[in-house]
């Protein structure tokens with residue numbers, strides 16, 4: 202199926218031509234009901250998408266496109282445990298991990314809920330033991346520091362959530378994340394820690410990831426300088442699908458928390474990969490996170506497409522990528538504790554929808570996933586917002602705004618929010634030549650000086666953004682937000698007719714790293730066959746590392 206050939210897509214091409222010069226500013230002036238028309242609410246989370254390059258007709262057409270690609274049916278196929286990750290022959294069931302209603306979800310004729318509940322119960326028992334001090338290190342002390350060793354989905358999601366939920370931390374618990382095989386990451390983390398009170402969570406779905414296993418081995422060597430081999434069981438636990446590899450590594454499989462192949466890495470924070478979240482904030486807060494995800498799952502499954510938050514956000518993304526030619530999408534949380542939110546979204550979106558092959562294995566001729574990026578506001582305003590306001594690219598922005606802070610400080614929160622709202626207003630309205638002229642005259646400019654400066658101060662405006670606004674960043678709200686983006690990515694994958702749940706594109710680099718490694722381990726080994734650039738860079742590394 203090629204979406205660009207279907208009549209609804211063609212109709213959107215014509216609609217784009219009619220609409221591309223329509224000004225949002227004028228549309229707002231003409232329609233006092235625009236905000237109401239273009240907002241959706243889900244349990245305290247409001248999406249305002251009125252500051253987009255859309256009319257009611259645009260949304261009607263985007264929804265028709267979603268229907269024409271069978272969106273409701275695809276949603277059901279995911280929820281019912283069908284192997285929609287067809288290149289790996291796997292179901293896609295992160296929704297089961299947070300299925301708080303506990304209704305059966307079948308995979309290959311078997312309900313997966315009992316095993317999910319069993320692992321949740323195991324996580325709870327373990328958290329209780331650690332928090333109460335019943336779980337003791339080799340010298341009889343209570344654990345104070347959790348070190349998660351994992352990468353990609355086994356790092357980004359839990360690290361982002363732990364940062365965001367710092368106000369919920371269990372007293373006396375600290376959490377650290379080591380992901381990079383660059384020794385700096387591990388060394389600078391360990392130098393602050395006491396092996397007697399440190400608990401390592403080795404998190405790897407496959408338990409074959411080079412970076413994670415290397416870091417875990419080095420962490421164990423560090424530990425063994427203080428503890429003995431038999432103490433390892435008290436200080437190392439694992440989260441994986443691969444019990445054999447966990448045992449081979451030397452972690453007692455009694456201390457292993459299982460995940461399943463139907464949990465994608467970038468969708469795994471809801472599984473036992475979330476163990477550091479539960480250890481850091483308590484199992485109750487982890488469950489509140491699941492509750493929030495489940496609320497969004499129900500919204501996604503049950504709301505009609507035109508009132509469906511992930512569908513609307515996904516279709517707006519398609520509108521900009523495929524019709525306006527946008528290449529990137531910024532996510533800007535006005536909450537410092539969500540600093541890692543864009544990073545997690547980057548993996549979620551780009552590893553899912555960075556595809557050039559459709560589900561039938563054909564190379565596709567239309568654009569798929571955009572580059573996702575962003576940093577917290579207001580910092581971004583003083584860095585890259587210039588380009589979003591006056592640059593030559595159209596960059597849709599998602600503003601994420603919690604109304605109340607966990608850390609109220611005089612007027613800080615009002616100033617923060619005023620800035621967030623100001624950015625979306627400025628992007629939408631811009632500033633035209635007449636307005637700039639009036640301002641310059643007021644400031645005493647005239648003649649040539651005024652004319653010379655004027656064009657530089659004009660803002661084109663008409664730049665799109667979504668605003669996601671909610672009362673406070675609670676575990677439930679964070680769960681809703683993350684699940685919203687997961688489903689948005691799914692919606693886009695359905696339209697683009699790609700498999701959003703495999704990631705073959707990351708394999709080649711992994712394979713080549715294994716080929717290059719022997720060339721770097723031994724200085725006098727014969728260098729393998731590479732292109733001349735790689736060969737010469739290997740030679741240079743061999744020379745320079747002795748300096």
Ligand code: F6P
Pocket residue numbers: 352353354355404405406407408409410413466467552704707
């Ligand atoms: O290299 C990509 C990837 O496979 C991600 O999809 C995954 O989240 C990450 O590596 C880590 O994989 P694992 O959890 O198996 O160590």
